Amino acid sequence: MRSVQRSREAWGLPLASVCAIAFVACTHELVGPDATPDDAAAAPVFVDLSSLPYPALSTYRFFVGELDQLEPNTGVLPFAPINALFTDYAHKNRFVWMPAGAQASHVSDHEPLAFEEGTVLIKNFWYDNTAPDGERRIIETRLMFRRNGAWEFANYIWNPEQTEAYLDMDGAYLPIAWTDSEHGAMSTTYRIPSASECFTCHKVNTDPLPIGPKPRNLNVDMAYPDGTMNQLARWVQEGYLAPGFPSGIQATPDWMEASLPMVDRVRGYLDMQCAHCHSDERHCDYRPLRLAYQDTQDPANLGVCVLPDDPIDASVTHIVAAGDTTRSMMHLRLSSTDGAVRMPLLGRTLVHREGLALINEWISSLGPPCP
């Protein structure tokens, strides 16, 4: 298992990180018959499958204390894939919860774990330092839950007061402005997806499917309140993952890890940004790219010197024109914000500058020129 620990999105919100650890430690003790009235919020997670999705996020009791602190309740386990999908620079954290006795099992290193009935995947999206008051603003919380042997979606939009999030399957737009140290003042009209947008990326053929929790994405250390530990090992320890899966799971290369070979970083980046559509039986499998990590040892699957089905722009000659970003469809797609040109089509309105820089650097490094 991979043991290199690296900095990644903290599962507890930065503003609350110190007290978060302390509080979570407490909740383990407080869940039980001796809980005092003050600790009512720490009642166990409440998932009644027949009543899902609830109208309000708080009903699940995934989080204890003030809802906007996103402090996980007992059994709500944080996780973080090695690479994260870019979503207009929104911060995210993710949790998994399973009912008693349920556990996931390994299918293959590169397929999502097989989850059991009642499992819920939880993902929060927020921005820090938002205009006008510099506050953190949680936008949405997306759930996928397993019912009747299939995945279903539930999306919750947070109210401006940040006291509750309400079920919304129609999607919405939210203008938002924020400042971060790397990019300065930023703004966009953030898209909260509808159910059909969720499904467009989260599926195989016509069956909904999670993207992130694949063994090779989870095979990395994470800082937990009680110490740092490999995530897969932690899942096993929590009873959330059946032990006995094959050893030697190859971790997906971290695209931000500058010490790794560039092509590995590119493969890791494209895997998370693109492979949910550009793989067999996915939304865009009729295009030649195959961008899942296990497929991209072959440069042709990365589009190197592959002709585009449709050039979109006459100046584009190849999906990746070796040595020439300006003639490369991949560069055009990743550098565009036009709704019909950008890639991914869904989930971003801004250019991911750091990702684009990596792709450009890689394309420029390739040679000789495509014939």
Added chain:
Amino acid sequence: MKPLFSITIALLSALPTLAQDNCASAVPITAGTYVVPAVNGNQVPSPICAPNGAGASAGEWYSYTPASNYTVTINTAIGALTDSRVHVYLGGCGALACVAGDDDSGVNNTAFLTFNVAAGFTYIIAFDNRWSSNGFTFSLTESPIVIPVFSFSPLTLPAASGSGQAAVDMNGDHLDDVVRITELQVTINHQQAGGGLVQTVFPTDTADTTPYWSLAAGDLDGNGYNDLLYAGGSATFMLANADATAYIENSQTEWIFCQRSNYVDINNDGHLDAFICHDVEPNVYYLNDGQGNLTYYQGGLGDTPDGGNYGSIWVDYDNDHDVDLFIAKCRGGVGPANIDQLHRNNGDGTWTEVAALMNLADNQQSWSSAWGDYDNDGDMDVLQGASSFTNGGHKLMRNDGSTFTNVTVGSGFDNHGGQSIEWITHDFDNDGWLDVLGGGKLLRNNGDMTFSMHTVTPTNGPVGDLDNDGYLDIVNGGTVYMNALTGNNWLKVTLEGTVSNTNGIGARVEVVTQSGTQIRDIRSGDGFRYMSTLNAHFGLGQDSDVDQVIVYWPSGIVDVIDMPAINGTVHVIEGLSTGVTAVTPEATLSTYPNPAETVLYLSSSLPLRNAIATVLNTAGQPVLRSVLREATLDITGLAPGVYVLQVEQEGTWLQERFVKR
């Protein structure tokens, strides 16, 4: 003719030429091979005659005055394979006008350009550094002149934000204009009555979405001026004011993953509605009540839960003179979303999906389809052009009335390796046979359901007649590729609805000549993305007369114009032609029983088989339409009341009143 150089001799004889930094110092050349040490001249070639727009900062200039008429080839792949680009002008340095240009037609993105020249004219040849300032060697060769099958000359429009997305009339003169759009403005190059395109920028309120997926145009509010529909992440209507001097933004709130959009009168109430393909849900549409109200609907016209709807096209495939809906569909993986659909208009507000019945339920990955009467036998055939070959290639499907027959093998489309999201049909050479533009090629219809492939410079874009010469032009970005062919006769038919929608969208137009009958459907929105002319355009080949123009309006009204002048435009106002009341006096129609309850029996002195029966209510609105296979009409679905039965057969119109019990 001068001897052609072999490569070896050409290299040996290549002359390093002196500085040719601008047009005024252009170095005169003749056929031969020349070295350009570097592209660093101070005059940047303009206008841009080659694809791929601005971005150059230097040029190299030559002049060439042929002694005879030639077909000339400029090839930059002689030595180093530099990514070069070339422009060819006439008109002198003070008034350079594009003749031809090329960017990437040679190997490794070198320029390779073939064009025709006339003796004694001086052509300016300029290279730029759009992609590279490195030097290269080029050859200019002269060959006996070959008249091209297709030929387009680039005309660069004045710069404007946005890319050319429509070639359609915007100011009510039925001359096509060019439309470019951003979220803050509509730029229109209005075609002038005397020729020329005059650019005007109309600032607009901020559109909630731009037409980044598709654009449609039509006169939504019936004021005589076309309105726009921006289909992106939602729908924005941009409505021409009372004299088309401003555009009023009307953005709708519904989130839609738009693909192809169309204006069409879905419920045949005389007011255009807006239809939008939804990529990931059932299709949506806005019904227009004619009072300024648009009402959003989802469902009933392509209800695959996860969509896959890319290319909607409204076509009368069954010749019953109402519009049916074909949807080119695409989707990765296994599921129903990539199976094309054909929604038959039952004429009574209901629709039946009949793609499988008609042999068109194809899971081929397609974003658009080109519908036209390719064999001129009186019904609409379809080229199901592939966007990807993963689920099968292009399919040419011949309309045989009761089914469509796959006639791809040997048609030329079986050998067409190009793929594209855009597939459209027009008669680009005016020979009377519909050609196809798609997959990076222009396919000429040979007149026998076979097509020959030709490479042309413009790729897919909006199509219209932008110089009113009767030959259709193609817009790419900020360049109009003017059709440079001449010699065939033509006829344009423009429509003005009075009972039907003002554009006559959904009308069937027939032109009868000695060669036979050609048909067109008036469509707002074909192909995938662009908006092409709303005028019906007919090439006539060498036919010198048109016997009749017949317009079947969505209202059921038929106009017939006899012997219109050719090589011009016939403007047809609904109901004003002589044909409307041309009921043959001797012919009779009777119905029984009367009142009738379920079946109406018809009797006529005319043959009724294949006649078109339309039932009108007392408001004159069609409530039932059917092609008669026998002399009966099922009226079970009609509400009790008084109706008029209208039967049209071979240009003859008969009416009879009946009562439904």
